Amino acid sequence: MIGQVVSADHSQKYDSFVPPTEVASAEEQQGSKGTAGSLPPEGPPKKKRRSVGEWFKALSGKQKLLITLATVVVVSGATVGAYFAFFNKQPAPAPIVAKKVERKVVPPQPTTVASNLTGLQVDPSVNERPVTGIMIENSTDARPQSALSQAGVVFEAIAEGGITRFLTLWQDTEPDYIGPVRSVRPYYIQWAMGFDAAIAHVGGSPDGLAAMKSWHAKDLDQFAGAAYFWRISQRAAPHNMYTSIAKLREYENKKGYGKSSFTAFVRKAKEAPSSTPTARNINFNISSATYNVHYEYDQATNSYKRSEGGAPHLDQSTNAQLSPKVVVALVMPQGLDGKYTTYQTIGSGQVLIFQDGTVTTGTWKKDSNNANFSFTDANGSAIGLNPGQTWLTALGGTDRISYTP
Numbered sequence: 001m002i003g004q005v006v007s008a009d010h011s012q013k014y015d016s017f018v019p020p021t022e023v024a025s026a027e028e029q030q031g032s033k034g035t036a037g038s039l040p041p042e043g044p045p046k047k048k049r050r051s052v053g054e055w056f057k058a059l060s061g062k063q064k065l066l067i068t069l070a071t072v073v074v075v076s077g078a079t080v081g082a083y084f085a086f087f088n089k090q091p092a093p094a095p096i097v098a099k100k101v102e103r104k105v106v107p108p109q110p111t112t113v114a115s116n117l118t119g120l121q122v123d124p125s126v127n128e129r130p131v132t133g134i135m136i137e138n139s140t141d142a143r144p145q146s147a148l149s150q151a152g153v154v155f156e157a158i159a160e161g162g163i164t165r166f167l168t169l170w171q172d173t174e175p176d177y178i179g180p181v182r183s184v185r186p187y188y189i190q191w192a193m194g195f196d197a198a199i200a201h202v203g204g205s206p207d208g209l210a211a212m213k214s215w216h217a218k219d220l221d222q223f224a225g226a227a228y229f230w231r232i233s234q235r236a237a238p239h240n241m242y243t244s245i246a247k248l249r250e251y252e253n254k255k256g257y258g259k260s261s262f263t264a265f266v267r268k269a270k271e272a273p274s275s276t277p278t279a280r281n282i283n284f285n286i287s288s289a290t291y292n293v294h295y296e297y298d299q300a301t302n303s304y305k306r307s308e309g310g311a312p313h314l315d316q317s318t319n320a321q322l323s324p325k326v327v328v329a330l331v332m333p334q335g336l337d338g339k340y341t342t343y344q345t346i347g348s349g350q351v352l353i354f355q356d357g358t359v360t361t362g363t364w365k366k367d368s369n370n371a372n373f374s375f376t377d378a379n380g381s382a383i384g385l386n387p388g389q390t391w392l393t394a395l396g397g398t399d400r401i402s403y404t405p
Contacts, residue, residue, distance in 0.1 A: 117152040117171040119267030119387035129171050131197040131260040132248050136166040137182035141239040147175040149315040149322055155191045157394040158341040162287030167191055170245055179242035186211040187343045193217055194372035196260035200248050202241050205340050215369055218257050225251050263372045268384035273302040277357025279403040284393050295327055297357050325388030327354040330364055334396030343394050351375055352401060355386045
């Protein structure tokens with residue numbers, strides 16, 4: 001029957017889960033001012049919406065628990081997700097910027113070694129060169145000579161008539177104008193052979209030329225190689241013959257003379273000037289006033305300024321006074337063969353070595369033509385020579401040597 005009220009038990013069965021929008025009030029179910037089962041004149045009754053709170057309140061305890069747990073799970077999941085999204089957010093990778101690496105260019109450091117001839121520091125290639133000997137005249141007509149200051153080692157001795165002559169040895173330097181060139185003697189050959197050096201000369205004494213052949217010395221005679229020498233017009237012959245290291249290298253190559261193999265002088269690593277020099281002034285009485293030699297120690301350069309014939313000995317190429325680092329007096333038997341001077345240079349004898357403003361007395365020794373000189377002190381230890389030009393003079397006795405502090 002329309003409009004009949006449902007029993008309480010039956011209403012609870014259908015009211016257990018009815019959305020709030022579908023539950024009508026009793027007034028709505030029975031109509032407003034109308035008979036039972038009739039509709040109100042305005043039309044069907046309007047349903048009243050329940051609030052969420054009312055709806056939730058109307059739920060059973062079990063329903064409320066389930067909804068609460070579901071809400072907690074959803075909210076917790078969202079919170080945890082937001083947390084990890086915030087704290088585990090990986091920063092965007094920084095852009096890779098290519099860094100320009102600036103490398104400093106370090107120039108290669110030059111590598112040097114001690115010269116076999118002078119002990120000075122030189123490029124290693126210098127020691128691969130041949131040692132070249134050149135006979136240089138010292139008569140008054142030959143002075144001043146050219147390039148003497150650049151020679152590595154100089155031997156000084158009398159040629160004849162008291163006139164001295166020089167055997168100059170070259171390896172470190174290569175001047176293009178050297179002279180005047182003159183003839184050779186046997187003892188100069190023996191000294192050159194100790195350095196395995198070829199010898200440039202213009203002829204020689206009869207025994208000198210014979211010795212050159214019999215001793216199988218390296219011969220650079222101008223007579224056989226005129227193309228490697230020239231004469232200048234500013235001086236009269238025979239004092240006007242000149243050459244250069246470049247020309248003599250060509251001559252050596254032509255004759256097959258290569259690198260020189262010899263026992264070098266023992267050299268000190270560096271010089272050590274004395275604070276109290278004991279040999280400032282040195283005199284060698286070689287033959288006469290014109291050829292006698294004087295050395296004066298120059299403490300500022302630790303060298304010995306050379307004079308001969310009472311005047312500074314100058315180099316024509318530089319107009320500078322010759323100033324060797326080491327001065328050596330070789331005391332050896334001196335004689336005369338006709339007009340030619342002789343020296344007994346194979347064997348041993350007394351030596352005086354001047355360097356650093358001091359003098360050391362010892363013994364020189366030369367065992368053969370091909371052996372070089374060695375110098376030992378009173379204890380038999382080798383005497384080291386300062387690096388630089390070394391000037392050696394042959395003298396007949398210690399009475400020809402004097403020096404003062």
